[in-house]
Amino acid sequence: MKEKELFIALSSFKDINAGAIEALIEEGNATPTVLGHLFANRMAPMAYGVLKEAKLLRKVDREFRNSLRDSHLFAEKRNANYIDCVKLMSNIFARVDAPHALLKGAYLCSWYPEGYRTSNDIDVLIKPKDVTLFSEALKNAGFKQGYIKDGEFVPATRQEIINSKMTRGETVPFIKSVDMPFLKYLEVDLNFSLDYKNGEDSTLDYMLDNSVVLPVKDFSIKTLDKLSFILHLCAHLHKEATTLPWIKMKRDMTLYKYLDIYALLKDLVPEEEEKLILLADKYKMNLELCYCIKSVFALFPIRSKTLEEYLAEHDNEELDLVVAPKEKKMYRYAESDPKKRFFDPNREALLVEVNI
Secondary structure, three states: OHHHHHHHHHHOOOOOOHHHHHHHHHOOOOOHHHHHHHHHOOOHHHHHHHHHHOOOHHHOOHHHHHHHHHHHHHHHHHHHHHHHHHHHHHHHHHOOOOOOEEOOHHHHHHHOOOOOOOOOOEEEEOOHHHHHHHHHHHHHOOOEEEEEEOOEEEEOOHHHHHHHHHHOOEOOOEEEEEEEOOEEEEEEEEEOOOOOOOOOOHHHHHHHHOOEEEEEOOEEEEEOOHHHHHHHHHHHHHHHHOEHHHHHOOOOOOHHHHHHHHHHHHOOOHHHHHHHHHHHHHHOOHHHHHHHHHHHHHHOOOOOHHHHHHHHHHOOHHHHEEEEOOOOEEEEEOOOOHHHHHHOOOHHHHEEEEOO
């Protein structure tokens, strides 16, 4: 249990408690298990920064410390390459006569302290009717659709391209070899839905029609406004955490996804929290927001009277449901505590089929 506490404490960069971390380390909890959790959840670079800020690097053993240090150094180097790619994509999409918003890591990698957040791709939110426009812009820039497997590009089949567009609300990734020192391939995902389905979505239209321009290093990108950005993260996380294929792949509860929401919620003032709730109601995203508030509050040391009262009004069994789109089945988690689910090595075994 104390190992789990240390893992969370080293990931909570907005609430660094040096005394508590030091006590956990001195009790012998800086173990290979904790180190493994940090790397598996993409928290290792941040953990190094937390230990450094808390002046506790020398409290952990050399291999533990050096592993985190190297991950942080690599993250800084890789992010420099990644940000150059974000600039490239911002310039390409600026020439497309249609609304768009760069999402997630494209903005957050420079929003976090240096090296804390990394990203494997660039996600772009667009309207369904504009998929062809953006696809052509990427193809004209030398991108091809496919996947990176074992470090090499594998072209997508025509059927894979059709299936993804029809059933996943996103295209097969567009990939281009950039051969940068720390980034061999650039992957771009075109998202035209807020969940695993595709089709017209008025919420998506609202978000894109109110997009903003924000600075990233020495340039600017089009992205969602602060509150819509949070709600999109909630929708994306909820989709992955409550869709069976993601649970089978064990990609449903990687901590960095929850950390993004924790970090952004921590920066909100009470008036913004109220506006977030109103916006969730307008966008019909109360389920997604409540799922994420419940999860983030269970995992991280964050409290808010406004958000807690909102959650209390909406917390119900619907937050524990999981959908299997292909099989057209619905499941419910037997364990409703998000923290207990997170640390369970076999979350799929916690699912119970329910009638729909």
